[in-house]
Amino acid sequence: MRDEVDKVIKRIHELPTLPLVYKRVSDLLRNPYTSASDVAAVISEDQVITTKLLRLVNSAHYGFSEKVETITRAVSLVGMQAVKDLVLATSVMDLFHNNDEPGAWTVVEFWRHSLAVAVASSCIAEAVEDPHVEEYFVAGLIHDIGKIVWIEYFPDEFKDVLDIADSNRLPCIEAEKQRLGFTHVRAGRLLAKRWKLPERLIETIAWHHDPRLADKHPRFPALVHVADVIANAMHLGKSGNGCVPPLAPEAMEICGLSPSDVPHLLPKIHDAYQDSILMLSFWDASEKQEIEGDLSTV
Amino acid sequence: MPKKIPIRAAKVGQTLTEPVVQDAGQILLSEGTVLDHSNLDLLRQRGVMLVTIDDGDDAAAPSEKARTVSDEELKKILLEESQWFGEQRKEEFMAEVFRWVVGHRAHIEGDER
Numbered sequence: 001m002r003d004e005v006d007k008v009i010k011r012i013h014e015l016p017t018l019p020l021v022y023k024r025v026s027d028l029l030r031n032p033y034t035s036a037s038d039v040a041a042v043i044s045e046d047q048v049i050t051t052k053l054l055r056l057v058n059s060a061h062y063g064f065s066e067k068v069e070t071i072t073r074a075v076s077l078v079g080m081q082a083v084k085d086l087v088l089a090t091s092v093m094d095l096f097h098n099n100d101e102p103g104a105w106t107v108v109e110f111w112r113h114s115l116a117v118a119v120a121s122s123c124i125a126e127a128v129e130d131p132h133v134e135e136y137f138v139a140g141l142i143h144d145i146g147k148i149v150w151i152e153y154f155p156d157e158f159k160d161v162l163d164i165a166d167s168n169r170l171p172c173i174e175a176e177k178q179r180l181g182f183t184h185v186r187a188g189r190l191l192a193k194r195w196k197l198p199e200r201l202i203e204t205i206a207w208h209h210d211p212r213l214a215d216k217h218p219r220f221p222a223l224v225h226v227a228d229v230i231a232n233a234m235h236l237g238k239s240g241n242g243c244v245p246p247l248a249p250e251a252m253e254i255c256g257l258s259p260s261d262v263p264h265l266l267p268k269i270h271d272a273y274q275d276s277i278l279m280l281s282f283w284d285a286s287e288k289q290e291i292e293g294d295l296s297t298v
Numbered sequence: 299m300p301k302k303i304p305i306r307a308a309k310v311g312q313t314l315t316e317p318v319v320q321d322a323g324q325i326l327l328s329e330g331t332v333l334d335h336s337n338l339d340l341l342r343q344r345g346v347m348l349v350t351i352d353d354g355d356d357a358a359a360p361s362e363k364a365r366t367v368s369d370e371e372l373k374k375i376l377l378e379e380s381q382w383f384g385e386q387r388k389e390e391f392m393a394e395v396f397r398w399v400v401g402h403r404a405h406i407e408g409d410e411r
Contacts, residue, residue, distance in 0.1 A: 062342075064339060065310075065335035065339055126348070233392070234395075234402075243382060244382055244383050244392075247389070247391065247392055258391070259391045260394075266399075266402075
């Protein structure tokens with residue numbers, strides 16, 4: 001088991017770094033005098049991210065009545081912080097989209113589940129009137145990023161994990177402990193630290209199964225935890241669990257949710273997920289080639 | 299009937315039953331305003347998250363939707379979901395989620411028959 005753990009840690013250090021554009025946008029946002037056009041100018045230098053970002057902003061998730069044609073307009077509509085988070089989301093999703101599939105569990109299903117948690121997180125944030133709706137969306141989208149390490153480097157071992165979870169009706173994290181001695185939250189935390197992600201995202205990735213352990217931004221892992229449980233319960237995408245993962249009662253208190261919220265919340269999550277699922281289409285291999293083909297002729 | 303909804307769910311043609319007021323006290327839109335594309339965009343740009351609209355159309359309860367499948371099919375759904383949820387379905391919040399998921403599946407599978 002120790003060998004497996006060492007292998008995992010070594011592999012995490014070999015994973016690709018995030019695109020330079022994310023670091024440059026992060027640096028810009030540390031300066032209070034940065035304008036929307038400064039941010040837009042940096043993003044526009046990366047044509048692939050520009051194209052994807054405009055598609056995201058024009059998706060049903062945002063619901064703008066008119067097409068958003070430029071990054072400057074996108075930044076002014078959704079805000080600089082939200083755009084930075086979306087650059088992160090598009091970059092992460094682009095790094096991992098074309099891998100071997102461990103058994104019946106596909107990378108597309110993984111992203112479907114991640115999108116469901118993102119949508120559920122933003123719906124919950126709206127329901128409890130938390131102003132950071134878009135930040136929760138991105139936190140939900142990348143909460144399970146540690147599983148990418150399994151798909152990328154340990155597909156055979158991860159297939160065993162999925163089989164153990166399925167046949168014993170276990171949460172994926174319990175099957176990981178049995179088979180790998182290392183969990184996706186631990187792998188994800190290492191990866192998030194290596195990428196120097198914001199602390200709220202590191203805590204979400206590290207503690208979304210046990211939000212009591214978060215000490216700086218407990219609301220992020222708590223809210224994403226509830227969203228994760230709900231997305232699993234509703235069968236939105238597949239996360240590798242053999243059952244609905246256990247809901248931590250304290251997460252409900254931290255979020256300010258009650259059972260009476262369910263009848264209003266779940267239909268909204270369901271509809272928002274159906275509206276947003278088209279977002280994933282631009283990670284489809286053929287469409288990716290199409291976008292890259294378009295860009296190469298510019 | 300007045301209902302508070304997220305801005306994302308607001309639609310053109312709905313009528314505000316409460317004014318939309320910013321933190322500084324400025325009224326963005328007054329009560330009785332019929333939402334159109336431009337004022338929906340304005341509310342989103344200003345970071346408004348919730349609006350109160352007149353919505354008399356209450357969604358059918360899951361238990362009503364479940365009538366669209368046979369008893370046998372409903373039993374099968376209940377069994378599958380009971381296994382999927384495990385003992386959690388007996389806890390208060392998850393019991394509500396369980397009820398909704400079963401009702402939703404019964405409705406969908408009833409439609410597909």
